[in-house]
Amino acid sequence: MSSLDDLKTRAHELRERLEGQLASASDPGALQAVRDRFLGRKAGEITALFKDLGKLAAEARKEAGEALNQLKEFGEARIGDAEASLARRLRESRLSSERIDVTLPGRARPAGGKHPLTLVREEVEDVFIGMGFDIFDGPEVDDDFHCFEALNMPADHPARDMQDTFYLEGLPPRLLRTHTSTGQIRSMLANEDPPGVRVLCPGRVFRRDDDITHSPMFHQFEGLVVNEGITLGDLMGTLEAFIHALFGKEYPVRFRPSYFPYTEPSVEVDMGCSTCKGRRTGCRVCKQTGWVEILGSGMVHPAVFESVNARLGKVVYDPRKVSGFAFGTGIERVAMIKYGISDIRLFYESDVRFLEQFS
Template structure:
């Protein structure tokens, strides 16, 4: 254990400490030159075997050497930690003034919201909601509703028949079959609204789709008149398009009602007032056609076991798609079924 060998070990340690480029490298240097198996640690343990007079000089020599190495390790530790902290500030910097990214909220489909709003308006008037099957018996879809055997709607170019055709099953062309089912199941008096999906063999275009939605209403009671029908439709129109809506009934024909009418309401955009350019919503007519209605035909009442001499009723039906298009200014029905999330996003969220 000579002074030259101790100095050589210290010099090697100081050189290794200076070359350490990061904290992990410095840790390896610490183990090699200041750990329990390092040359200076082994030299320190060997002091105990020296003669008494030599122990003090050897202890002082080794102690000073180890002190120099430990001091160098401490200084290099501080330098590398400072460099690491500066690097983190640059590499992991965060701009706390930037708005955080938020997951966009989902939107319920405008048709679902519109149908529920229409149904809620009917419930608010004291009506019940009824449902029925989408694959319907031909008797409920046509016969019970006073459709003649040769009515055009019974042809395959207008109606989807479920094979085999002789099975007498169709995809319902309207929600009116539920009215007949409700009369048979619940009896009278009866006030039911029927929202649901319907099917017809229409080509998909801006104003038609083979799968669409309707809301039908049926009221059967003693003493009902067209005045009750008009009052109900006026209230529903106000719920969907705002207060002050004026409606009118135009004569029409439907197999299941007599008399029958088409229901129009005053345009909620131009209010029927002359404008410099024709109103895009009503085409300048001042009126918007919404749906069909009328007093329930006696044959329908008889088919469902109701005495037409005692009970009278009215029925109406309008398209949910048509209502949504009027409410939100949608020009093309195809937008309702394409599934583009950006389309629904513009309508917000309703519960």
């Protein structure tokens, strides 16, 4: 038979152990283990004490029962408190670890800018689109017919010497185009509404040159207008409007006779020097003339129309009825004049200190 004192001693000891184990339970799993060990319905140590009540003498049971109930309430309260305080600590630590410091500086995203040659090409395209031109995109790998022969430069023509290029192995023979004038031929051949043509052909071109003023790859744009009744006056008005749109109306424009195999007559187009503003004494950029050459142009040579007709197998562009003008220049040249750049190699060196001035 257990005595009341014995039961009270065990209750006291249980209370001490419960306190000790609660103090070292630092996670939800450990707390649940303490709860099971002391208050579990079947195997809890406090629960077990209640079973010993029946072994006490009747007069001792009431006092023992009260002591055990106090112990049970104490255990539940302490474990409940411990659970609540652990949940609070876990929540606080999660909040502090997930906190966003809004005072930190933002992460800068590096932003690129457009290359000056792209800027100039887009600006030139915009001007001509505004004048009703379509943009015509031709292949960089082309053939002798489109690059030379159809442009009135047969195999023995001396003008080919100035445009030596890169030839690709294999048949049919292929080459890298030396000028965007290939676009003249291709746009006339592809024309769905002949004989009217009004296209601008920008793109990369290639030549076997590599020195301080020549790059084996550079950029051009070529323009072509064909229809009945097109005159040299249309050429002059169009190119003057283009130069004024790109550089400003204050620049004078002049036309000089010249020679290209695929135009007749041929005309070089100069504009007032943007560096010295056309002072009478000039400057180094304009070689003391006050003028810089900006475009080559001319009236389409009848032989060019004949070549296209021959390829089409019918007379679509009859030189007695239709006429046209063509023009072209290097995008690098226009960019150098526009931005006052003196060395063509700057465009290809990918030096950010140079490029970032344009973005």
